Amino acid sequence: xxxxxxxxxxxxxxxxxxxxxxxxxxxxxxxxxxxxxxxxxxxxxxxxxxxxxxxxxxxxxxxxxxxxxxxxxxxxxxxxxxxxxxxxxxxxxxxxxxxxxxxxxxxxxxxxxxxxxxxxxxxxxxxxxxxxxxxxxxxxxxxxxxxxxxxxxxxxxxxxxxxxxxxxxxxxxxxxxxxxxxxxxxxxxxxxxxxxxxxxxxxxxxxxxxxxxxxxxxxxxxxxxxxxxxxxxxxxxxxxxxxxxxxxxxxxxxxxxxxxxxxxxxxxxxxxxxx
Amino acid sequence: xxxxxxxxxxxxxxxxxxxxxxxxxxxxxxxxxxxxxxxxxxxxxxxxxxxxxxxxxxxxxxxxxxxxxxxxxxxxxxxxxxxxxxxxxxxxxxxxxxxxxxxxxxxxxxxxxxxxxxxxxxxxxxxxxxxxxxxxxxxxxxxxxxxxxxxxxxxxxxxxxxxxxxxx
Numbered sequence: 333x334x335x336x337x338x339x340x341x342x343x344x345x346x347x348x349x350x351x352x353x354x355x356x357x358x359x360x361x362x363x364x365x366x367x368x369x370x371x372x373x374x375x376x377x378x379x380x381x382x383x384x385x386x387x388x389x390x391x392x393x394x395x396x397x398x399x400x401x402x403x404x405x406x407x408x409x410x411x412x413x414x415x416x417x418x419x420x421x422x423x424x425x426x427x428x429x430x431x432x433x434x435x436x437x438x439x440x441x442x443x444x445x446x447x448x449x450x451x452x453x454x455x456x457x458x459x460x461x462x463x464x465x466x467x468x469x470x471x472x473x474x475x476x477x478x479x480x481x482x483x484x485x486x487x488x489x490x491x492x493x494x495x496x497x498x499x500x501x502x503x504x505x506x507x508x509x510x511x512x513x514x515x516x517x518x519x520x521x522x523x524x525x526x527x528x529x530x531x532x533x534x535x536x537x538x539x540x541x542x543x544x545x546x547x548x549x550x551x552x553x554x555x556x557x558x559x560x561x562x563x564x565x566x567x568x569x570x571x572x573x574x575x576x577x578x579x580x581x582x583x584x585x586x587x588x589x590x591x592x593x594x595x596x597x598x599x600x601x602x603x604x605x606x607x
Numbered sequence: 608x609x610x611x612x613x614x615x616x617x618x619x620x621x622x623x624x625x626x627x628x629x630x631x632x633x634x635x636x637x638x639x640x641x642x643x644x645x646x647x648x649x650x651x652x653x654x655x656x657x658x659x660x661x662x663x664x665x666x667x668x669x670x671x672x673x674x675x676x677x678x679x680x681x682x683x684x685x686x687x688x689x690x691x692x693x694x695x696x697x698x699x700x701x702x703x704x705x706x707x708x709x710x711x712x713x714x715x716x717x718x719x720x721x722x723x724x725x726x727x728x729x730x731x732x733x734x735x736x737x738x739x740x741x742x743x744x745x746x747x748x749x750x751x752x753x754x755x756x757x758x759x760x761x762x763x764x765x766x767x768x769x770x771x772x773x774x775x
Contacts, residue, residue, distance in 0.1 A: 333656045337613035340634035340680050348608045370676045371657035374637070381613070383634065385681065411670065435747030437725055438658060440670035441677075522746040 335373035339382045346391050349384055349498050350473040356382045358495040363387075364407060367434065367442035368450045392500065397422060401466075401503040410439040410447070410457075422506045425464060425513040425533060429456050432515070435523040445499045448484070451491050451549060454526040456517075457502075458485055459550040463531040463542030464505050468493075471500040478503070488548040511535045512606030514598045518590055520581065527582045528590040532602035539599050541567075546587050547574040555599060563599065567592045611680060621685045623648070624692030632679035639663045641679035642689065650690040650720050654749070661748035664721035665689045671728045690720035693727060695774060702773045703727055706765035707758075714752035722748050726762050727775075734770055738763065 338361075343349045353360060361380035363369050364387060372378040386392055392406040395416050402422055404413055410433055413419060413426070420427040433439055433447065433456045447457035448468055460466070461481035468484045470477050470493060484492045493499060507513065517529040529544040542552040553570045555563060571591045576584035611617045616631035619641065630645040639656070642648045642665075654660035656675045663674040666688035693701045700708065703726055713719045722745065729736070729744050736744075741762045745755055769775070 334637070334640075335635040337633065337635050339613050340611040340678070341608055342611075342680075343608055352608070366678070366681070367658060367673075367676050370637075370678070373635075374656055374675075383678075387681075435661075436729070436744055437661060437664050437671045437673060437747040438676070441667075441672050522743060 333374040335370070336376055336379050338373075338380055340385065341382060342385045342388055344388050344390075346389060346471070346498070346500075347473075349386055349389060350471070350496075352382065352384050353496045353498060354473050356384075360384055360495075362449070362498060364443040364446040364449075365409060365441040366446075367438045368446065368452065372450075386498070397506065401505050402426075403469075403501050403503050404444045405501050406443065406445040406499055408444055410434075410442045410444055411436070413444055414439065423464070423504055424507055425515065425531060426460055426504060428513065429460050429515045429531060432456050432517050432523075432526070432529070438523075445502055448481075448502050449491065449493070449499050451485050451489050452525070453488060453547060453549050454529060454545040455550075456526070456529060456544070459529055459531055459542050459544035461502060461504060462550040462552045463533060463540060466505060467503040468499060469501040469503060470494075470497040472496045472498065476500060482552070485549040507533075508535065510606060512602040512604065514601035514605060516594050516598045516601075518594060525581075528587055528594055530591065530594045530598040532595075532598040534599070534602035534606050536606070539602060541570070541595050541599055543570070543574070543591055543595065546571070546576040546591055563596065564592070567595050570595075617680060619679050619683045621682050621687055623687050624689060630679075634678065634680050636679045638665075638674040638677040638679050638682050641682075642674060645679070648689060648691055652717055652720050654717065659749070660718070660721075661725065662718050662721045664724045664748070666724055666728055669728075671725050688724070690723055693723060701727070701775055702768050703730065703761075703765040703775075706761040706768065710757045710761035710764060712753060712758045712761035713750075718748055718750045718752075722750070722758060726765070730762070730766050730769060731775075734766060736763070736766060 360382040394405045414430045466481045467478045512534040515531045517526045526545045531542040538556040544550045571588040576587045620629045639653045652662040654662035658673045658676045665674045
């Protein structure tokens with residue numbers, strides 16, 4: 333398994349990245365940590381003619397908090413966000429979810445924005461962003477725009493990013509006081525792709541459940557204050573609305589059953605954690 | 608911005624186990640192949656070549672990394688450590704390596720270089736880990752011989768010896 337040939341550009345400024353994207357368009361691939369992209373290259377599922385390495389662009393680093401959201405720059409590695417001392421204070425859901433991303437040996441290089449860019453349907457970052465209502469900041473030589481996570485992830489490994497755009501940062505809302513969070517994931521071994529992953533956020537108004545591993549992307553639904561059999565019915569309806577597929581790891585039916593059980597467990601735990 | 612063209616080999620240089628190494632690589636060359644074929648350092652093993660098995664784990668700029676999930680050109684200018692850099696002096700095993708030997712923490716040895724590199728980094732940052740923490744770290748590696756029990760035992764034993772002041 334060896335990648336097909338490509339040119340390699342090591343960008344050092346945003347302008348260089350934008351310029352390269354303008355020139356190369358859809359033939360280029362932006363590479364940050366490379367933890368998903370390099371296997372795709374090796375398996376030749378991705379065949380860009382140019383690779384733009386953005387990890388030496390100083391302007392793209394940094395974690396900051398403004399307007400009630402955590403902004404994570406394009407070159408911030410998952411391990412760096414996980415080690416950020418304020419993470420659990422600002423967004424506990426991220427703090428409990430991120431240890432489930434791959435392994436320590438891949439989080440050390442993989443980036444937060446890269447996970448959003450690849451849009452794997454069972455990945456934790458897209459799931460967290462859809463559950464919390466995060467935004468993706470895209471930039472090009474023409475300017476910047478922000479897209480809601482639910483609109484950004486458009487299907488299996490596909491997003492609303494245009495060919496000339498760079499994912500500049502992701503914005504993840506900070507947790508409001510009195511909010512409860514929970515996350516549960518089922519996989520063959522810790523760090524493998526989730527067969528089903530559930531994230532929930534609960535406040536006094538209601539509870540929102542996000543689900544990964546069923547269907548072509550992460551989905552979320554509001555279950556309000558439903559309890560008991562009404563909650564079971566809502567979860568069954570949600571599970572049936574998702575286009576789960578059979579694969580080597582699990583059948584569609586198994587995934588739905590798992591989602592209903594794990595979803596309920598996650599919702600109840602989030603409600604219990606509510607201050 | 609320099610553009611390294613696909614069909615040409617480019618100079619790649621980094622620090623490997625304390626010494627500067629230089630070689631030529633096409634942009635598409637994986638770091639695993641550069642280490643093994645260009646530099647002849649075959650201590651780093653290649654298993655799955657897509658980041659799952661952990662056999663090729665090395666230390667890049669002070670953090671564990673899969674060498675198969677890096678391009679050689681990405682490593683240019685970095686500081687790398689591989690399993691060849693673990694022994695404190697020629698012919699003497701490190702505390703961790705010696706614990707692996709004592710506990711029979713390897714059989715065929717294919718996964719061992721990667722596991723040693725992960726654990727070497729881990730124990731330096733977590734001198735007193737629980738068994739669960741060791742097992743969680745090992746979830747990033749596949750061993751088909753041992754069932755992991757002896758690897759966990761070796762890691763915990765090495766941690767204890769290192770806490771007692773044994774040198775690396």
